[in-house]
Amino acid sequence: MGGFLSETFLAALLFGAITAAIPLLLAGLGEQMSEKAGVLNIGIEGMMIAGAYAGFLGAYYSGSFWLGFATGAAAGILVAALMALLCVRLGLNQIVIGIALTLGLEGLTALLHHFQFSRSYPRLPAAQVTPIPLLAEIPVFGPALFRHHLIVYLAVAAVFAMIWVYRRTQLGLNLQAAGDKPAALDVAGIDVVRTRTAAVLFTGGMAGLGGAYLANVGAGLFIPFITNGAGFLGIVLAMLARGRPLWVLAGALIFGGCLSLTTAAQVAGINVPTDVIQMVPFLAVMAMLVLFGRRASLPAALGIPYERGAR
Amino acid sequence: MPGMQTTTKPPEMRQAIVTLDGVTKRFPGIIANDRVDLVIRAGEVHVLLGENGAGKSTLIGMLSGLQQPDEGRILIDGKAMPIRSPSHALSLGIGTVFQHNMLVPSLTVAENLALGGKWWQKPRLGELAARVDEIARPLGININLDAVVSDLSLGEQQQVEIVRALLRNSRLLILDEATSMLTPQGIAELGALMRRLVERGLAVVFITHKLGEAAEFGDRVSVLKLGRKVGEIGPDRLRSLEHDELVDEIVSKMFGRNAGDGAISIPDRPANDEALLAVRDLRVLPGKDTSGLEAISFMVGRGEILGVAGIDGNGQKQLAEALAGQRRTDGGSVTLAGRSLDGLDVGKRRELGLRYLTDDRLGEGTVGTFPVSINYFLKQIGEPPFWRSGIEHSREINTHARDLTRQFDVRTPSLSTPVGRLSGGNIQKVLIARELAEGARAVIFNKPTYGLDLANTQATRQRIRDVAGQGLAVLLISTDLEELLSMCHRIAVMSQGRLVGTIANGAGAGERVGRLMIGLAA
Numbered sequence: 001m002g003g004f005l006s007e008t009f010l011a012a013l014l015f016g017a018i019t020a021a022i023p024l025l026l027a028g029l030g031e032q033m034s035e036k037a038g039v040l041n042i043g044i045e046g047m048m049i050a051g052a053y054a055g056f057l058g059a060y061y062s063g064s065f066w067l068g069f070a071t072g073a074a075a076g077i078l079v080a081a082l083m084a085l086l087c088v089r090l091g092l093n094q095i096v097i098g099i100a101l102t103l104g105l106e107g108l109t110a111l112l113h114h115f116q117f118s119r120s121y122p123r124l125p126a127a128q129v130t131p132i133p134l135l136a137e138i139p140v141f142g143p144a145l146f147r148h149h150l151i152v153y154l155a156v157a158a159v160f161a162m163i164w165v166y167r168r169t170q171l172g173l174n175l176q177a178a179g180d181k182p183a184a185l186d187v188a189g190i191d192v193v194r195t196r197t198a199a200v201l202f203t204g205g206m207a208g209l210g211g212a213y214l215a216n217v218g219a220g221l222f223i224p225f226i227t228n229g230a231g232f233l234g235i236v237l238a239m240l241a242r243g244r245p246l247w248v249l250a251g252a253l254i255f256g257g258c259l260s261l262t263t264a265a266q267v268a269g270i271n272v273p274t275d276v277i278q279m280v281p282f283l284a285v286m287a288m289l290v291l292f293g294r295r296a297s298l299p300a301a302l303g304i305p306y307e308r309g310a311r
Numbered sequence: 312m313p314g315m316q317t318t319t320k321p322p323e324m325r326q327a328i329v330t331l332d333g334v335t336k337r338f339p340g341i342i343a344n345d346r347v348d349l350v351i352r353a354g355e356v357h358v359l360l361g362e363n364g365a366g367k368s369t370l371i372g373m374l375s376g377l378q379q380p381d382e383g384r385i386l387i388d389g390k391a392m393p394i395r396s397p398s399h400a401l402s403l404g405i406g407t408v409f410q411h412n413m414l415v416p417s418l419t420v421a422e423n424l425a426l427g428g429k430w431w432q433k434p435r436l437g438e439l440a441a442r443v444d445e446i447a448r449p450l451g452i453n454i455n456l457d458a459v460v461s462d463l464s465l466g467e468q469q470q471v472e473i474v475r476a477l478l479r480n481s482r483l484l485i486l487d488e489a490t491s492m493l494t495p496q497g498i499a500e501l502g503a504l505m506r507r508l509v510e511r512g513l514a515v516v517f518i519t520h521k522l523g524e525a526a527e528f529g530d531r532v533s534v535l536k537l538g539r540k541v542g543e544i545g546p547d548r549l550r551s552l553e554h555d556e557l558v559d560e561i562v563s564k565m566f567g568r569n570a571g572d573g574a575i576s577i578p579d580r581p582a583n584d585e586a587l588l589a590v591r592d593l594r595v596l597p598g599k600d601t602s603g604l605e606a607i608s609f610m611v612g613r614g615e616i617l618g619v620a621g622i623d624g625n626g627q628k629q630l631a632e633a634l635a636g637q638r639r640t641d642g643g644s645v646t647l648a649g650r651s652l653d654g655l656d657v658g659k660r661r662e663l664g665l666r667y668l669t670d671d672r673l674g675e676g677t678v679g680t681f682p683v684s685i686n687y688f689l690k691q692i693g694e695p696p697f698w699r700s701g702i703e704h705s706r707e708i709n710t711h712a713r714d715l716t717r718q719f720d721v722r723t724p725s726l727s728t729p730v731g732r733l734s735g736g737n738i739q740k741v742l743i744a745r746e747l748a749e750g751a752r753a754v755i756f757n758k759p760t761y762g763l764d765l766a767n768t769q770a771t772r773q774r775i776r777d778v779a780g781q782g783l784a785v786l787l788i789s790t791d792l793e794e795l796l797s798m799c800h801r802i803a804v805m806s807q808g809r810l811v812g813t814i815a816n817g818a819g820a821g822e823r824v825g826r827l828m829i830g831l832a833a
């Protein structure tokens with residue numbers, strides 16, 4: 001078999017990169033929305049795992065991947081509603097609540113899975129792919145990039161939808177004001193708490209969707225702790241991207257590529273210790289933080305609960 | 312603005328837009344507004360004049376919907392109408408330009424003006440540009456809609472905020488300390504702008520602590536003092552008075568003493584009048600957001616209390632910190648009992664007897680989470696007898712701490728209670744105990760009674776008098792003129808980083824200091 005430049009390796013790497021990038025992309029886009037509005041959503045890992053489990057159950061019992069995505073997103077939104085209540089409305093510490101939600105839901109989903117399935121891990125059938133006509137016929141790149149589940153294309157479309165929202169809509173202005181100077185939004189007559197709540201709920205929905213994709217499409221099954229830090233990588237992406245959705249996409253693809261190195265190497269028969277390859281994504285995080293992280297300028301009111309009249 | 316007629320009616324006939332009827336607002340420990348009555352009429356610039364803490368900001372908070380009155384009513388167009396929120400205030404036609412600007416720095420002017428639209432709508436920037444032009448041009452305002460707000464000067468940002476208020480069809484425009492960050496030219500422009508606005512039938516409420524501006528721009532002046540309205544001068548009277556008479560009248564309303572303002576008791580001074588603390592030509596260059604100091608010279612004798620008056624933020628804190636060694640100076644000299652302190656650090660100055668009580672009791676003065684006992688000795692950490700060879704000697708610390716607690720009447724559940732859990736008054740006592748400890752010769756008090764309740768205020772003032780009575784030199788920085796008048800021998804006035812005059816305390820001193828504070832000759 002060939003080496004790192006073989007067609008098999010390249011195709012496997014690219015396909016794997018996309019598959020691994022989608023959950024990161026969804027989480028990163030979601031997180032970006034919260035951060036834009038001034039909420040540091042550390043609980044996104046918990047929203048993702050909730051989405052993974054609920055999404056798996058939805059797809060497993062109904063047989064429909066779309067219903068799985070719907071239940072996954074709904075579970076993410078449910079967790080996000082709790083976070084919004086505690087951190088946005090009641091003004092509790094966002095970091096503490098976020099960590100609590102993450103740890104709590106990792107445990108809860110593991111427990112529920114154990115009650116439900118004991119030690120068996122039922123699999124879903126392979127997800128149906130929607131090849132894009134013509135593009136999917138390109139050698140090597142076609143199958144790797146343009147033979148994916150429909151949700152993959154929708155996730156990429158979401159990037160552009162978000163750019164439009166940020167640049168062209170009243171909502172985008174409101175979100176940015178909520179993160180940069182919430183008092184200005186308040187005196188302009190817009191409810192800061194509602195704006196931030198909406199952003200957090202959106203984050204929950206995107207994270208839940210990402211979790212459901214990870215379990216149903218990426219792995220085809222649910223195992224406890226399956227998200228394995230994908231939500232946290234989403235936070236890293238959002239921080240690095242500084243409010244620009246395209247950068248989240250770029251970052252997600254880089255991290256996704258790193259994550260898929262292991263599988264791709266095995267498929268291509270390249271013999272590198274897995275442990276070494278598994279370190280690559282984290283080295284990439286550090287490298288990207290060193291390169292771009294220092295210039296990161298975050299919203300001025302990020303992480304600070306808004307209280308009317310407080311100075 | 313369509314639908315607005317110019318107002319040529321006699322002043323008392325002008326239509327009341329907003330009426331405050333016996334409005335009271337309390338915060339823990341203080342009454343910010345005490346039964347304030349105010350009528351705001353169309354076609355008038357109504358000046359609210361008062362010192363720090365007079366209750367101006369609270370009044371604005373209630374008019375703009377940020378705060379709710381505890382008692383009394385607000386009437387809009389003669390009907391009682393609680394202002395529930397900022398957006399409600401806007402819909403009632405009350406637009407506010409706050410002292411600290413309310414623009415999003417990362418957005419453009421146009422985007423800031425569009426803020427507040429319904430979220431599902433697209434911001435109509437083109438339509439906005441036309442309306443802004445229609446409003447701004449007759450007022451002589453020229454703003455670049457595409458500029459990012461953080462690139463604009465403060466004066467330009469303020470114009471943007473005024474235009475924003477007009478875009479919302481405000482009938483009442485509130486300008487909170489609008490001139491505090493403007494250049495003299497900017498202030499004149501703002502004055503002309505206010506004039507044009509009232510000519511169009513708007514009501515303007517202009518909040519300031521500068522008397523000159525009040526006299527120049529106002530159609531009606533209401534004076535607030537310690538939360539109460541102590542006087543109102545209507546348009547007729549305002550016009551008939553000569554400038555000097557008007558100033559005298561307002562000064563006596565703002566700074567005149569009322570019965571029961573707190574006893575005056577100035578401690579006797581020992582006959583020996585040597586200058587203990589002498590400062591010559593002290594200079595600190597201005598920082599990025601702090602004012603500097605220029606040519607500060609004064610002397611404080613044994614047993615003397617020298618007050619430093621001035622509107623907050625005119626360099627008082629910088630002066631205190633420069634003397635204490637916490638701030639680098641760029642020239643001048645400080646001597647204590649004949650010994651030069653120049654170039655010495657905080658610890659050395661303290662050792663030589665110069666002590667500083669900060670106004671930032673929790674942030675700078677104490678470590679909130681440390682026990683009371685350690686906070687007494689914060690400035691001696693590592694030194695014997697409390698620490699030996701780097702080891703803390705709890706018994707030694709606790710013995711001394713117990714003495715200090717008794718001596719200074721600190722009310723604490725125990726010596727190990729974190730100091731942050733104590734009340735402001737008791738934290739102040741801990742600080743006083745620490746700074747007056749053995750060897751003190753000159754003490755700088757920075758706003759020592761700020762935020763304290765009445766009993767603790769009285770106790771602190773008595774403590775300061777006692778300190779002077781023991782022959783120490785006291786520099787008392789305060790924004791509360793009553794406080795200075797009640798205990799100082801002399802009062803120096805700071806304005807924009809300079810000492811603009813020193814007044815010997817006595818009959819009429821209040822008015823003279825007041826005049827210096829607001830930029831007039833004494």
